Amino acid sequence: MRKFLAGILLLGIGAGAFWFTGPYWPEIASTIPTLKKAVEDIQGLHVVKSDALPKEEVPMVIARHLQNRDQTFTIKYKVDPQIINKYQEVVGTERKNQITKEIDLEFKRLFDHALREDEYLEHVIEKYTCRWTYSDWTKEVTLYFDEIVYRESKQETEAVDVVAERLVDKLIRPEMTEYQKVKKIHDYIVNHVKYVLVDNGREKNTAYTALFEKRSACYGYSMLAYKMLEKAGVDAHIVTGKAIADFNDGKLVGHAWNLVKIKGQWYHMDVTFDDPIGPSDAQKPFYDYFLISDKRIKKNHFWNPEEQKYDMPVAERSYPR
Known part of the structure; x- marks a missing residue:
């Protein structure tokens, strides 16, 4: 019995020694990675490794792509x-x-949320297309954004930020009231920007063209006002809708203007409509559309609050003159 047990023990040691040192080890060892990969492939049929984002991260990622243009x-x-x-x-x-x-519906909510994080960004986007696919197997949606056209390049927006901040530092003094800050910015834009929609075949309708080329249409007026008000510490929004303009033969056209908050109250401000359009650029600014109520501006401005990417506040009254 002792000889039998000793024989088994020696056989085990011998077999172990042969497995690690025997002449066939290189051939056997070379198959291990392949076997391991085969096992992983089989397991992969049952466990799908996904690169899908949690839904909560999607707005931030969309915004990052748009900011990078x-x-x-x-x-x-x-x-x-x-x-x-x-x-x-x-x-x-x-x-x-x-x-x-x-x-x-979920995509609309996610996209709106992305633009809520950067209101200016919404108005930089001229148009885009997005299609999606859904896998009922993985329970994943893939969004394909393409054909995105931007009104401003990333470099142009960065330039607007730098120059707008310098302008505000120059125009705005610490002791100014919110009203004085808003009026100063309103008057600066009216006095330095000329209303032009198209110049030499190129559309002029951004804060960049308003600031650097001194020419723009309503988008440029309202976007520049938004940037300057933001840097002056004044809450503001950009409103998009339609308006009836005297300088456009009384036709209803797409339009953009601002909402501004002073002392906790919101007011409409349409810098474009307050810019005199005529043979002389030296005319003084109008104030017909400066800090007015919903009721007053609704005479020729129309908008849908649900189309704005923010909770649109109510302008209950005009600012006292």
């Missing part, structure tokens, strides 16, 4: 489980249609 980009994210659970019992075409509708 990327013309195309792709984002993958996990669908809200509530959407999937909501239609768990629905099958076929009905399930597809319902989930499609939900994802459309």
Whole structure:
């Protein structure tokens, strides 16, 4: 019995020695990485490694791409489980249609949230297209953004930031009231920017053209006002809608202007409409559209609060003159 046990023990040691030192080890060892990879591949059939983002991170990533002025980009994210659970019992075409509708709404919320983080950015984007695909297997949506056209390049917006800040430092004094700051900025833009929509075949409708070329249409007026007010520490918004303009034969046209907050109250300010358009650029600014109420501006300005990317405040009254 002792000889038998000793034989087993020696056989085990011998076998171990042979496995590690035997002449066939290089051939055997070379197959281990391949075997390991095969096992991982088999496991991968059951465990899908995903690069999808959590839904909460999507607005920040969209905003980052837009701020970089990327013309195309792709984002993958996990669908809200509530959407999937909501239609768990629905099958076929009905399930597809319902989930499609939900994802459309979810995309709008995510995109609006991205623009809420940078209101100026919304108005830099002239147009874009976005399509998406959804995998019911992985419960993931892939967004494909392309054909994005920007009114301003990243470098132009950076230049606007630098020069607008210098201007505000020059124009605004610490002892000024909010009203005085707003009026100073209003008058500066009216006195230094000429209303031009197209010049030499190129559209002039950005804060950059207003600031550096002294020419712009309403978008440039309102975007520059927004930037300067922001740097002066005054709360402001850009409003987009339509307006009836005397200088445009009384036609209803797309338009942009500002909302400004003074002493806790909001007022409309349309710098474009307060800029005299005529043979002389030396005319004094108008104040017909300076710090006025919803009721007053609605005579020829029209907008849908739900189309703004922020919770649009109410301008209950005009600023006392």
